[in-house]
Amino acid sequence: xxxxxxxxxxxxxxxxxxxxxxxPLEATPKIPRGDLPSDFPASATEKPLCKIPLWFDIHGxxxxxxxxxxxxxxxxxVASRPGSKPKDIARMLCPCLAAWEVELVLDYxxxxxxxxxxxxxxxxxxxxKEWWWMALSIESDA
Numbered sequence: 569x570x571x572x573x574x575x576x577x578x579x580x581x582x583x584x585x586x587x588x589x590x591x592p593l594e595a596t597p598k599i600p601r602g603d604l605p606s607d608f609p610a611s612a613t614e615k616p617l618c619k620i621p622l623w624f625d626i627h628g629x630x631x632x633x634x635x636x637x638x639x640x641x642x643x644x645x646v647a648s649r650p651g652s653k654p655k656d657i658a659r660m661l662c663p664c665l666a667a668w669e670v671e672l673v674l675d676y677x678x679x680x681x682x683x684x685x686x687x688x689x690x691x692x693x694x695x696x697k698e699w700w701w702m703a704l705s706i707e708s709d710a
Contacts, residue, residue: 592699594681599623599630600672621669638665640704642673643696646683650695653687657694677703 582589603618608628620626623635642665645657654674658667665673674694677683682700685692 591702592681593702594679597676597679599635600676602668602672604628619668621672622665638669639673639676641665642670643677643682643700643703646674646677646694647696647700651693653691653693 600621601624602621604620604624605618606628608618608620608624623631623638625631641661642657645660646652649656654670655667657674658665658670661670674683674685674692677694678685680703682697682703683694684697685694687693
């Protein structure tokens with residue numbers, strides 16, 4: 569076979585009304601805090617009893633690399649195993665993330681628009697939507 573026939577030009581053109589020129593994801597909400605108060609840590613006299621998500625330090629500041637790792641881990645599992653439930657995802661990520669932290673990440677991903685959830689409120693299965701991979705590169709406001 570003539571190898572010259574295997575080389576040819578390809579021309580790409582956007583189809584009117586179908587090509588998306590910018591990111592279709594929703595504006596990124598704040599990184600989820602759970603029940604961590606916004607004024608954490610509180611005054612020295614009060615001792616707040618709250619769960620601190622993995623991606624926050626003991627002073628209430630976001631640790632960006634941990635947030636990105638948690639979000640990418642959860643999103644990767646949901647992408648490769650559609651229909652995963654938070655407790656199953658937490659079991660796969662044990663001991664790094666608890667089920668309540670997985671719920672926070674999934675709720676964030678639903679807000680952004682890359683994950684959807686179906687099922688009863690106590691047992692929601694998750695699956696990724698069309699532009700899910702773009703969530704791995706978005707920057708969030710702390």
